[in-house]
Amino acid sequence: MSVLHLTKESFDQSVLHAEKPVLVDFWAPWCGPCQMMSPVIDGLAEEMETAVFGKVNVDEEQVLAQEHNILSIPTFLIYKHGQVVDQFSGAMKKEDLQSRLEKHL
Amino acid sequence: METRRLIIIGSGPAGYTAAIYAARAGLKPLVFAGPQKGGQLMWTTEVENFPGFPDGVMGPELMDRCRKQAERFEAEVVDTSVDHIDLSHKPFVVKVGDQEHHADSLIIATGASAKWLGIPGEEEYKGRGVSACATCDGFFFRGKNVVVVGAGDAALEEATFLTKFANKITVFVRSGEMRGSKPLQDRAKEEDKIHIIYFTEVKEVLGDGQKVTGLKIINNQTGEESEIATDGLFVTIGHKPNTELVEGKLDLTKGYLVTEPGSSKTSVEGVFAAGDVADWKYRQAITAAGSGCMAALDCQRWLSEKE
Known part of the structure; x- marks a missing residue:
């Protein structure tokens, strides 16, 4: 599945009310580690059917970033039934991100 | 094969x-x-x-x-x-x-x-105010007070970069002098927002469970410990x-x-x-x-x- 481009308007519906667990990537185009992680997220979204993947561009969605206390990018939030069940920051290996996500499936 | x-x-x-x-x-x-x-x-x-x-x-x-x-x-x-x-x-x-x-x-x-300090609270608040990348995270500290730890070129560059966003940048240097190159030192010292404090080490990162709220610091000459309020800690102590x-x-x-x-x-x-x-x-x-x-x-x- 493709990665959702999340906005303030779509966040509640796409993330909080999703049936499957959701991995949300807070990122910005000027952030090197975010650029490294972008193809990783795209790849996992292609491969994993059991989760939903979304991205929030913090440049465009500053309010959304503030509401989630984002102080670093990339930051990843994992939601399950509308609740944050995991949060972590920084670039990492694809396998590590995948296994971190799989713990919540 | x-x-x-x-x-x-x-x-x-x-x-x-x-x-x-x-x-x-x-x-x-x-x-x-x-x-x-x-x-x-x-x-x-x-x-x-x-x-x-x-x-x-x-x-x-x-x-x-x-x-x-x-x-x-x-x-x-x-x-x-x-x-x-x-x-x-x-x-x-x-x-x-x-x-x-x-x-x-x-x-x-x-x-x-990048090296980390290895002090209590540092790992817990990574991504919640503790950072090793001002260029990634400086953006989130608009109008806030931050601390940079380090004395080299990287510390000076990060502190100078952070002036774009933060209100006040305090640089803690363990020794009595910066090691960074002269042009970078001059640029940092010209910035009103940057305050360089020597002989100071960070002992602990303090927070409210959500994000960084302050630091416990020590003056390594007098041994005097104190707590200061800050929204962010940027660690640039080398590689x-x-x-x-x-x-x-x-x-x-x-x-x-x-x-x-x-x-x-x-x-x-x-x-x-x-x-x-x-x-x-x-x-x-x-x-x-x-x-x-x-x-x-x-x-x-x-x-x-x-x-």
């Missing part, structure tokens, strides 16, 4: 330059990009001192261009990390997950990583070479890979080193690229002498 003539481990300026030279020489190198694809420059914004870019170039863009240049000459770049290497017999073995790759020669260009793969297999000194003077040869024949993993002194993108070139040329010569 096919034995490669050369495997390169690392994808910073050293790894990619070695790949460009080796690929042009027809060695068809396999490059493992590693956990930080593109290396430390991926953490920077504008690079102003790389020759050939009079208007500067973005670090990530420079690395992307290097990679494309290597791939143009049939270097194969793979975005995975090496788990283990075996140098005890020929060909050398490079293990990646459950796969094994064999090679006649290796270039180690695994670079260096450590990424030698985990080669520890116990190649000679190290001060933690860095040892190379023969004027060469990229390591203590094992057929294994060459390039970039920050073997450079405690210069640590620049251009010197890493230069040593990557040296490693590729040394390797090419060594391979042809063997035949």
